[in-house]
Amino acid sequence: EVQLVESGGGLVQPGGSLRLSCAASGFTLSSYAMSWVRQAPGKGLEWVSTISGSGGGIYYADSVKGRFTISRDNSKNSLYLQMNSLRAEDTALYYCAKQVATTYSPADYWGQGALVTVSS
Amino acid sequence: DIVMTQSPDSLAVSLGERATINCKSSQSVLYSSNNKNYLGWYQQKPGQPPKLLFYWASTRESGVPARFSGSGSGTDFTLTISSLQAEDVAVYYCQQYYSTPPTFGQGTKVEIK
Numbered sequence: 001e002v003q004l005v006e007s008g009g010g011l012v013q014p015g016g017s018l019r020l021s022c023a024a025s026g027f028t029l030s031s032y033a034m035s036w037v038r039q040a041p042g043k044g045l046e047w048v049s050t051i052s053g054s055g056g057g058i059y060y061a062d063s064v065k066g067r068f069t070i071s072r073d074n075s076k077n078s079l080y081l082q083m084n085s086l087r088a089e090d091t092a093l094y095y096c097a098k099q100v101a102t103t104y105s106p107a108d109y110w111g112q113g114a115l116v117t118v119s120s
Numbered sequence: 121d122i123v124m125t126q127s128p129d130s131l132a133v134s135l136g137e138r139a140t141i142n143c144k145s146s147q148s149v150l151y152s153s154n155n156k157n158y159l160g161w162y163q164q165k166p167g168q169p170p171k172l173l174f175y176w177a178s179t180r181e182s183g184v185p186a187r188f189s190g191s192g193s194g195t196d197f198t199l200t201i202s203s204l205q206a207e208d209v210a211v212y213y214c215q216q217y218y219s220t221p222p223t224f225g226q227g228t229k230v231e232i233k
Contacts, residue, residue, distance in 0.1 A: 037170075045162075045170065045213055045224045059220045095169055104217050106160035108181065110169035 002026040002109045004096045009114030016086050020114050022079040022096030030054070030074040033099040035107060036081050038092035038116075048094070049081065050103050057103055064090075086118045122146050122216050126225035132233040139201040141228045143214035148194045151218065158218035161190055161199045164227075165210045173212075174199070206232060 008020040020036070036048040049070040050059045058070055069082040079096055094114050097107035123146040133139040149158045157177035162170040172181045174190035177197055187202045201208055209232060214225040 044211075044227045045164075045215075047222050047224070050220070050222075061221050100172075100175060103220070104158060106162075106172055106175045106215060106217055107170075108172045108175075110171075112169060 002098065004098060004109055004111035006094065006096050006111045006114035009094065009116045011117045011119065012086055013120050014087060014118055016118070017082070017084045018086065018116060020081040020083065020094055020096075020116070022081075022111060024077045024079065024096075024098070027098070029072065029077050029079075032101065033057075033103045033105070034072060034079045035097045035099060036070060036079075037095045037097055037107070037110075038090075039095070039113075040089075040092040043092075046092070050099070051079070052103055059103065083116070086116075088118050090116060091118045092116060121221055122149065122219060122223050124214055124216055124223050124225040126212075126214060126228045128228060129226065130229040130231065132231045133201075133204045134233045135206065136203050137233075139204050139208070139230055141199040141212050141214075141230070143192075143197040143199070143225050145195045145197075145216055149216045149218035150194050157193055157197070158216055159192070159197050160215045160217060162213045162215065163208075163210045164213065170213065201230070204230070204232070 003025045005023045035050040051070045067085045071080045096111040098109040099105045100108045127142045159177040161174040164170045178190040189200045211227045
């Protein structure tokens with residue numbers, strides 16, 4: 001059974017940093033692209049970043065480019081999102097999602113999300 | 121970026137009646153080399169993560185009830201629930217994965233009338 005479990009969310013002040021982790025199980029992580037998608041309270045879905053199975057292809061939304069870094073450790077079955085220079089508008093539930101296959105495919109499994117709140 | 125626009129923003133349908141959600145992309149998401157539409161549909165129930173319903177516009181994900189159908193090509197797509205059930209109350213999103221950034225529609229909230 002595929003499972004994705006996010007951790008590392010919390011309350012952080014503007015300008016601060018957080019690192020989200022996503023523990024994956026039930027599939028071979030290296031065979032799939034993985035993404036982070038966020039959802040601000042009461043709002044829709046916003047794609048944040050995608051990393052290819054090998055880690056060689058990385059993509060970011062313009063809203064987080066230069067501040068967020070996606071990475072993966074296939075040996076640890078884990079996906080990460082390092083978030084720096086956080087802003088109030090980054091407040092959201094952050095989902096880890098497994099792509100069906102490559103970067104250009106939909107997400108067929110999602111975690112329950114990690115809540116990030118940026119506030120002073 | 122490809123802009124995805126859904127209509128309506130919300131709809132209320134009686135139990136057993138048909139619900140239709142439209143999704144329009146600002147440019148074609150049909151990849152000519154494989155004749156596939158890079159379009160997916162998701163269902164998100166309150167307090168839950170999104171669930172993939174359809175990919176390639178009309179390929180039903182395993183376990184999705186047959187009352188759900190996806191159709192369309194190019195820039196215009198439709199998600200249809202042929203006979204609305206109480207458990208279908210949710211927000212539905214379309215997403216294009218034709219190009220980066222992959223973009224979502226704003227969502228359509230489906231309720232019971």
